[in-house]
Amino acid sequence: MSTAFLFPGQGSQQPGMLHNLPRHPAVAETLDEASEALNENILVWDSKEALTSTVAVQVALLVAGVAAARALVAEGAQPDMAAGHSVGAFGAAVVANVMHFRDAVPLVKLRGELMEKAYPQGYGMGVVVGIQERKLATIVEKHVTNDAPVFIANRNSPDQITISGSIRGIERILALARKEGARKAELLKVKVPSHCRLLQSVSAELAAALKTIPFRRPDIPYAGNRTARALLDPEAIREDLALGISHPVRWHEATSLLFEMGARLFIEMPPGRVLTDLARQAFPAARAVSVSDSGIKTSSILVKREKTME
Amino acid sequence: MHPVNQRSRQEKSWTTRRDAKAERLARAARVTKGRVIPTDNIVEALELLLIPGDRVVLEGNNQKQATFLSKALARVDPGKVNRLHMIMSSISRPEHLDIFEKGIAETIDFSYAGPQSLRVAQMLEDGKLKMGDIHTYLELYGRLFVDLIPSVALIAADKADGAGNLYTGPNTEETPVLVEATAFRDGIVIAQVNELVDELPRVDIPGSWIDFIVVADNPYQLEPLFTRDPRHITDIQILMAMMAIRGIYERHQVQSLNHGIGYNTAAIELLLPTYGESLGLRGKICKHWVLNPHPTLIPAIESGWVESVYCFGGEVGMEKYIAARPDVFFTGRDGSLRSNRAFSQVAGQYAVDLFIGSTLQMDRDGNSSTVTAGRLAGFGGAPNMGHDPRGRRHSSPAWLNMMTSDDPLARGRKLVVQMVETFQKANRPVFVESLDALHVGQEAGLATSPVMIYGEDVTHVVTEEGIAYLYRANSLEERRQAIAAIAGVTPIGLEHDSTRTEQLRRDGLIAFPEDLGIRRTDAKRSLLAAKSVEDLVDWSGGLYEPPARFRSW
Numbered sequence: 001m002s003t004a005f006l007f008p009g010q011g012s013q014q015p016g017m018l019h020n021l022p023r024h025p026a027v028a029e030t031l032d033e034a035s036e037a038l039n040e041n042i043l044v045w046d047s048k049e050a051l052t053s054t055v056a057v058q059v060a061l062l063v064a065g066v067a068a069a070r071a072l073v074a075e076g077a078q079p080d081m082a083a084g085h086s087v088g089a090f091g092a093a094v095v096a097n098v099m100h101f102r103d104a105v106p107l108v109k110l111r112g113e114l115m116e117k118a119y120p121q122g123y124g125m126g127v128v129v130g131i132q133e134r135k136l137a138t139i140v141e142k143h144v145t146n147d148a149p150v151f152i153a154n155r156n157s158p159d160q161i162t163i164s165g166s167i168r169g170i171e172r173i174l175a176l177a178r179k180e181g182a183r184k185a186e187l188l189k190v191k192v193p194s195h196c197r198l199l200q201s202v203s204a205e206l207a208a209a210l211k212t213i214p215f216r217r218p219d220i221p222y223a224g225n226r227t228a229r230a231l232l233d234p235e236a237i238r239e240d241l242a243l244g245i246s247h248p249v250r251w252h253e254a255t256s257l258l259f260e261m262g263a264r265l266f267i268e269m270p271p272g273r274v275l276t277d278l279a280r281q282a283f284p285a286a287r288a289v290s291v292s293d294s295g296i297k298t299s300s301i302l303v304k305r306e307k308t309m310e
Numbered sequence: 311m312h313p314v315n316q317r318s319r320q321e322k323s324w325t326t327r328r329d330a331k332a333e334r335l336a337r338a339a340r341v342t343k344g345r346v347i348p349t350d351n352i353v354e355a356l357e358l359l360l361i362p363g364d365r366v367v368l369e370g371n372n373q374k375q376a377t378f379l380s381k382a383l384a385r386v387d388p389g390k391v392n393r394l395h396m397i398m399s400s401i402s403r404p405e406h407l408d409i410f411e412k413g414i415a416e417t418i419d420f421s422y423a424g425p426q427s428l429r430v431a432q433m434l435e436d437g438k439l440k441m442g443d444i445h446t447y448l449e450l451y452g453r454l455f456v457d458l459i460p461s462v463a464l465i466a467a468d469k470a471d472g473a474g475n476l477y478t479g480p481n482t483e484e485t486p487v488l489v490e491a492t493a494f495r496d497g498i499v500i501a502q503v504n505e506l507v508d509e510l511p512r513v514d515i516p517g518s519w520i521d522f523i524v525v526a527d528n529p530y531q532l533e534p535l536f537t538r539d540p541r542h543i544t545d546i547q548i549l550m551a552m553m554a555i556r557g558i559y560e561r562h563q564v565q566s567l568n569h570g571i572g573y574n575t576a577a578i579e580l581l582l583p584t585y586g587e588s589l590g591l592r593g594k595i596c597k598h599w600v601l602n603p604h605p606t607l608i609p610a611i612e613s614g615w616v617e618s619v620y621c622f623g624g625e626v627g628m629e630k631y632i633a634a635r636p637d638v639f640f641t642g643r644d645g646s647l648r649s650n651r652a653f654s655q656v657a658g659q660y661a662v663d664l665f666i667g668s669t670l671q672m673d674r675d676g677n678s679s680t681v682t683a684g685r686l687a688g689f690g691g692a693p694n695m696g697h698d699p700r701g702r703r704h705s706s707p708a709w710l711n712m713m714t715s716d717d718p719l720a721r722g723r724k725l726v727v728q729m730v731e732t733f734q735k736a737n738r739p740v741f742v743e744s745l746d747a748l749h750v751g752q753e754a755g756l757a758t759s760p761v762m763i764y765g766e767d768v769t770h771v772v773t774e775e776g777i778a779y780l781y782r783a784n785s786l787e788e789r790r791q792a793i794a795a796i797a798g799v800t801p802i803g804l805e806h807d808s809t810r811t812e813q814l815r816r817d818g819l820i821a822f823p824e825d826l827g828i829r830r831t832d833a834k835r836s837l838l839a840a841k842s843v844e845d846l847v848d849w850s851g852g853l854y855e856p857p858a859r860f861r862s863w
Contacts, residue, residue, distance in 0.1 A: 159736050228432070257428055257432070260427075260428055262404040310531065
């Protein structure tokens with residue numbers, strides 16, 4: 001069967017995440033290339049202080065994901081499909097060979113800058129676990145007000161959903177969700193109301209920047225964030241990368257699609273194991289591992305073995 | 311003689327189908343060797359034998375898959391072969407939908423798409439797939455002889471001989487019905503086989519029904535779908551199984567039945583030799599089964615409970631055990647199982663006393679569905695078994711026991727039992743105000759909502775709280791009260807007026823475990839006749855050979 005590479009998004013960052021990447025020539029080359037593209041040493045971007053900035057978080061996530069994926073490929077472990085969560089989608093696009101890494105770095109930096117500028121204060125995100133999307137949507141519809149907008153954002157699993165908008169509104173919805181039986185309903189440490197239409201202007205500016213970059217047809221299917229479709233058309237991927245930030249990430253659907261397309265091994269790029277846990281929960285019949293836990297060698301052996309299995 | 315008739319007799323050809331077939335065969339002759347298509351020529355052969363717009367039935371049910379042929383079909387040139395109308399019992403492999411993505415096929419008629427249900431929904435929404443209809447198995451088989459007659463059948467068998475005779479062995483499943491509908495209307499039948507041999511163990515499908523044989527590069531895929539590891543059976547499922555045995559099987563004298571594939575029903579199978587025996591029920595209930603060869607039935611067979619089992623298909627690992635128990639199973643002269651999905655569906659629909667299965671959602675009226683948001687999973691065979699076939703005329707004690715009036719025209723009913731815990735995993739209630747199926751049906755533009763089993767057909771609901779005897783309800787209101795009374799703390803259960811409970815118990819509309827003489831504390835795993843797959847192997851005297859993934863020792 002097939003292997004899907006997964007690229008984590010914001011929330012997975014960890015201090016030292018670039019310094020702690022597996023030692024591999026492909027990793028070193030990727031770090032150099034990133035430093036060149038930024039015109040400064042990328043290794044100063046992963047300190048605890050640096051990672052308080054959305055820009056640093058996003059760039060570091062891109063670099064870590066691509067570095068590990070390249071190391072796996074160098075070891076003969078080619079993915080059959082790719083998907084990334086939010087900013088992770090850029091890593092997936094690079095590994096699918098849709099765009100060059102050196103083009104992706106400044107774009108992701110720009111994405112972070114635009115996001116930071118968009119809503120300097122009073123906005124953010126929350127997460128609700130343990131109630132179904134339709135029920136949460138009903139709560140939001142009933143209780144949201146114009147002066148404190150809240151939107152359903154990312155569908156990470158059938159009962160793990162994030163909401164975006166004004167902090168005041170989010171807190172009200174979280175309280176109601178707890179009353180309706182949510183196991184967990186809390187604010188996320190995110191300063192940007194991502195993945196809702198409040199970020200439409202960011203999408204527009206990002207789209208303009210994406211237009212200036214050459215895109216190619218992907219070598220492997222890329223599962224889109226916004227439509228949860230397997231995309232092979234470079235223009236559709238360009239659109240997904242631009243619109244992703246102002247639309248919900250349909251993560252559960254996107255990875256379910258990869259499973260239906262034959263993925264029985266999910267490998268999460270570093271840092272962390274958020275997507276590994278989601279995949280394990282969603283697909284008991286598949287195997288999910290993170291490079292952070294398993295390393296390059298074990299991960300690449302698993303990928304090669306997967307290809308021989310019918 | 312009317313002159314008009316005479317003229318038409320001269321001008322009209324009555325052999326257009328036969329002629330068209332002969333043309334296709336002639337065209338393909340250059341890549342075939344008599345009846346045999348060389349393995350490497352399969353894609354070219356398909357390009358020569360198929361024409362755009364053909365109706366193609368592709369064997370792919372939930373067990374046996376014509377994998378080699380489906381992969382080959384996905385590789386044909388869409389410039390040569392396109393707009394195919396596919397007919398498939400089950401859409402279960404990634405390449406089944408690649409055929410549509412690539413534009414080789416356009417329309418689909420199917421029964422079940424569980425493993426590809428999200429992609430089916432997406433492709434339908436994106437216009438990459440045109441929906442014929444979603445069927446139950448029997449409807450789909452029926453339509454093969456009416457308005458979905460195939461031009462080409464792509465099927466799978468174990469072995470063939472030089473004359474094209476096929477051996478399908480334990481996994482005959484639906485191959486005969488697909489071939490029959492195609493071969494006798496001048497369609498083309500292509501069979502992939504694992505090997506070509508001089509002599510077959512037995513003939514399951516005669517060679518004169520088959521046009522081509524192709525030896526597959528890999529054996530066809532076969533899934534062990536009906537193996538349930540007893541290790542995963544919980545005390546709650548054991549409690550529910552005890553209630554079903556006492557409150558339904560014993561009470562109504564259920565002698566012939568079909569079981570779903572859940573752990574609930576596996577628990578019933580494993581309680582017959584222990585709990586059932588202690589109630590003195592052996593020889594009185596559960597004698598005749600229409601069932602895939604569930605390994606969890608082995609202890610009941612070995613204890614002398616089971617007189618006969620007729621199978622839809624085989625089950626990986628059960629071959630030797632079945633061959634050694636021909637008094638129980640249907641076997642050929644070679645000793646191996648003969649299954650047939652079409653006949654099994656007929657038997658399960660018309661000939662048995664009871665169907666018992668599980669579901670993901672049930673509404674307050676008892677309608678149930680396994681459809682969840684954004685997925686078009688289809689039906690499979692459950693609706694055939696899970697309804698009361700009103701044409702039935704023969705009677706049995708259980709069937710007659712469902713009569714609730716002394717009207718001279720009164721008749722019995724099939725027992726349709728739904729067995730569910732009130733919550734599934736992730737805290738999702740099973741009893742809901744509205745089925746997701748309604749929403750999905752609307753989004754996909756289906757003519758009717760994809761309800762699996764209609765509430766009006768359900769005679770009993772079993773939960774960990776108790777049993778609702780819905781067939782005894784005199785009104786929709788009473789029916790709703792009975793369901794709500796055993797729906798626990800789900801939204802439907804919370805609506806229940808608990809002051810009605812005692813009346814419902816007195817009227818026999820619901821029963822709690824204590825009403826059936828069952829102590830909740832007795833429902834323990836120690837009651838299971840086998841507690842692991844290893845125990846099942848022991849019961850079988852080593853004849854059952856479980857697939858590697860079920861071997862934990």
